[in-house]
Each structure stands twice: as C-alpha cells, then as structure tokens.
Amino acid sequence: MSTSSATKYEIIESNLNRYFCIILLILGTFGNTCNICIFIRPKLRPIPCSWYFLASTCANFIALYMGCLTRVLTTFNIGPQTTIALAIYCKTRSYLIYGSLSLSIWLIIGACIDRWASSCRNTRIRSFSNVKIAKRVIIGLTFIIYLIYGQMFYCFNGTYDSTSANCFTISAICQWYNSFALFFTYSFFPCLLMLIFGSLTICNVRRSQQRLTPTQNILLKMQNNKKKTPKQMAIMLFVQVICSIILSLPISIQNIYSQITINNEKSYDQQRIEEILDTLFVLVSLMNSSISFYIFTLTGQIFREELKKFLFCKFRIPFRSS
Numbered sequence: 001m002s003t004s005s006a007t008k009y010e011i012i013e014s015n016l017n018r019y020f021c022i023i024l025l026i027l028g029t030f031g032n033t034c035n036i037c038i039f040i041r042p043k044l045r046p047i048p049c050s051w052y053f054l055a056s057t058c059a060n061f062i063a064l065y066m067g068c069l070t071r072v073l074t075t076f077n078i079g080p081q082t083t084i085a086l087a088i089y090c091k092t093r094s095y096l097i098y099g100s101l102s103l104s105i106w107l108i109i110g111a112c113i114d115r116w117a118s119s120c121r122n123t124r125i126r127s128f129s130n131v132k133i134a135k136r137v138i139i140g141l142t143f144i145i146y147l148i149y150g151q152m153f154y155c156f157n158g159t160y161d162s163t164s165a166n167c168f169t170i171s172a173i174c175q176w177y178n179s180f181a182l183f184f185t186y187s188f189f190p191c192l193l194m195l196i197f198g199s200l201t202i203c204n205v206r207r208s209q210q211r212l213t214p215t216q217n218i219l220l221k222m223q224n225n226k227k228k229t230p231k232q233m234a235i236m237l238f239v240q241v242i243c244s245i246i247l248s249l250p251i252s253i254q255n256i257y258s259q260i261t262i263n264n265e266k267s268y269d270q271q272r273i274e275e276i277l278d279t280l281f282v283l284v285s286l287m288n289s290s291i292s293f294y295i296f297t298l299t300g301q302i303f304r305e306e307l308k309k310f311l312f313c314k315f316r317i318p319f320r321s322s
Contacts, residue, residue: 009272009273009275009276012276013275013276013279014075016276016279016280016283017071017072017074017075017279017283018071018072018075020283021067021068021069021071021072021283021286022068022072024064024068024283024286024287024289024290025064025065025068025069025072027290027291027294028060028061028064028068028289028290028291029064030293031290031291031292031293031294032057032060032061032064032289032290032292032293034293034307034310035053035054035057035292035293035296036054036057036058037310038296038303038306038307038310039051039053039054039057040054041306041309041310043302043306044302044306045131046131047131047233048111048114048118048129048130048131048133048134049111049114049115049134049233049234049237050233051131051134051135051138052107052108052110052111052114052134052137052138053107053111053233053236053292053296055107055138055142056103056104056107056108056111056292057292059100059101059103059104059107059289060100060104060288060289060290060292061289062096062100063096063097063100063101063104063286063288063289064286064289064290066093066096066097066100067097067101067282067286067289068283068286070093074165079165080158080165083158083159083160086158086159086160086165086167087157087158089158089167090156090157090158090167090168091152091153091156091157093167094152094156094167095146095149095150095152095153095156098149098152098178098181098182098186099145099146099148099149100289101186101248101285101286101288101289102145102148102149102182102185102186102190103141103142103145103146104288104289105186105190105244105248105288106141106145106185106190107138107141108190108194108237108240108241108244109190109193109194109197110134110137110138110141111237112193112194112197112198112201112237112241113197114128114129114134115129115197115201115233115234115237116197116200116201116204117129119201119204119205120204121204121207145185148181148185149181151174151177152178154170154174155169155170155171155174155177155178156168156169156170156174157169157170172262175259175262176259178255179252179255179256179258179259180256182251182252182255183252183255183256186248186251186252186285187248187249187251187252187253188249188252190244190248191244191245191248191249194241194244194245195241195245198238198241201234232300232301232302232303233300233302235299235300236295236296236299236300236303239295239298239299240292240295240296243288243291243295244288247284247285247287247288248285248288250281250284250285251281251282251284251285254277254278254281258274258278
C-alpha cells in the first residue's frame with residue numbers, strides 16, 4: 001500500500017461525504033419543509049394518505065440531518081472529543097438513522113395499504129381508509145420500528161484511531177443482526193409489500209371499471225371529478241414507491257455482500273473500494289429523505305396547486321387557481 005493510494009481513497013470518500021451530503025441537505029431541507037407546509041393545509045388534511053406522507057416527511061428530516069449533517073461536520077473534523085461522547089454519539093446516530101429510514105419507508109407502505117383499502121369493493125375493508133386509523137397506524141409503526149433498532153444502543157460503539165473517530169459494531173452477531181434487520185425492514189420486505197399492495201390497488205381499480213355499464217361510467221366520471229384529490233395522491237404514491245425501491249435496495253445488498261465475504265482475503269485496494277461503495281450506497285439511500293417533495297411536485301397537480309396557494313399567500317400575491 002502506498003501513501004498516495006491511501007490519500008486518493010480518503011479524498012474520494014471525503015468529497016463524497018462533504019459535497020453529496022451538502023446537496024442532499026439543501027434539497028432535503030427545502031423540500032421537506034414545503035412538504036410539511038402543504039400536507040397540513042385544510043384541503044389535504046382529511047385524506048388519510050396525507051397523514052402518512054406528513055409523518056414520513058418528519059422521519060425523513062431526522063434521517064437527513066443525522067445521516068448527512070454529521071457526515072459533513074466530520075469532513076471538517078467537527079465531532080465528539082472524548083471516548084464517552086463518541087460512544088453516545090455512535091449509538092444515538094446509528095439508532096436514529098436506521099430507525100428513521102425504516103420508519104419512513106414503512107409509512108409509505110401504510111399509504112399503499114390505505115389506497116388499496118379505499119379501492120376495495122368490500123365496505124368493511126374500505127372503512128379502514130380513514131384519518132383516525134391512519135394516526136393509530138403511524139403511532140404503532142413508530143413504536144415498533146424504533147423498538148426493533150433499540151439493540152443499537154448495545155451493539156454500536158466508537159473508537160479513535162490515528163487519524164479519525166470511527167463507529168463500529170461490537171460483535172459479528174451484531175453485524176449480522178443489523179444487516180438483516182436493514183434488509184428486512186428497509187429494503188427487501190418493504191419493497192415486496194409495496195409492490196403487492198400497489199398491484200392489488202391497480203387490479204381493484206380495473207375490476208371496478210370493467211363491471212360498470214355505460215350509464216354507470218357516466219356517473220363514475222361525475223364522481224371522479226369530485227374525487228380528484230385522492231386519485232392524484234395515489235399517483236404521487238405510486239411514483240414515490242418506485243423511487244423508494246430503486247434507492248433502498250443497493251445499501252442492503254451491499255451489507256449482505258459484506259457479511260457473506262467478511263472472512264475472504266481482500267487486497268487493500270478492494271477493501272477501500274468497498275468502503276467507498278458502502279458510503280455511496282448509504283448516501284443513495286439518504287436520497288429517499290430528500291426527493292419526495294420534488295416527486296410530489298412533478299406528479300401531483302393538486303400538490304402543485306396547494307404549493308402555489310401557500311407560496312402566493314405567504315408573499316401576499318393574488319393567485320387564481322386553474
């Protein structure tokens with residue numbers, strides 16, 4: 001190993017952590033703030049899906065700042081100065097990042113199930129799509145997800161080496177548990193559930209349309225004009241699901257690969273390249289915490305209208321809705 005090679009890898013990783021994270025922080029802070037302002041508006045509050053989006057945005061804020069801001073500060077050598085402070089920092093940071101990323105994606109699953117329930121012909125199932133139940137589900141999911149990751153206060157610790165402070169898991173069992181917990185609570189299982197309930201919702205909508213007579217179709221169109229908001233929320237959700245799947249899978253696949261090959265002999269270059277890839281995949285997963293506002297703006301007409309009303313109202317500029 002040459003000093004120049006080590007320096008090269010350190011520069012690449014440092015630049016990733018600094019500049020990628022700064023971009024995510026800027027985009028995410030603006031976007032998540034706008035999300036909160038829009039989803040608490042009177043027109044969207046009665047829709048259960050809005051509550052899932054609102055709660056997911058709050059979880060995204062935590063994941064974004066614990067995941068990105070801390071990385072940026074580290075590149076400027078700002079961080080805990082004592083061993084005890086480092087241990088507390090590593091445990092708390094890991095707990096909040098893992099928990100918030102997983103919670104955010106499970107709240108999107110809650111929105112998927114809500115849209116499926118609202119599209120069912122069965123009245124009893126359809127009754128589960130309401131704000132009261134959405135609030136209960138949000139509280140329940142928050143408790144369960146953060147409970148699952150509670151072991152991080154035991155499993156994670158921090159240490160100083162010659163150049164920097166590092167967080168690490170204290171045993172191989174903890175490493176395996178965290179890798180598979182992330183795989184099943186953040187990527188594979190959540191992605192599977194989102195695909196299942198997304199497909200079921202599409203099937204329900206198609207079946208209901210196929211059973212309608214021409215007269216019923218006319219009545220349905222009249223009703224749909226009154227229900228544009230829930231339909232547009234479903235479109236926003238569908239695109240959010242696709243993006244969540246694409247962005248959440250790489251980090252879990254990388255973690256599983258690392259555990260499977262942990263006992264393999266690897267050259268210094270391979271180890272450093274894998275570390276850089278690991279950093280990159282973590283940052284890609286944190287994009288989930290930054291881009292929802294831009295997805296909603298591009299895919300939801302009702303969201304754009306509410307955004308315009310909010311902005312024009314704040315700046316006291318007359319606005320005429322289209």
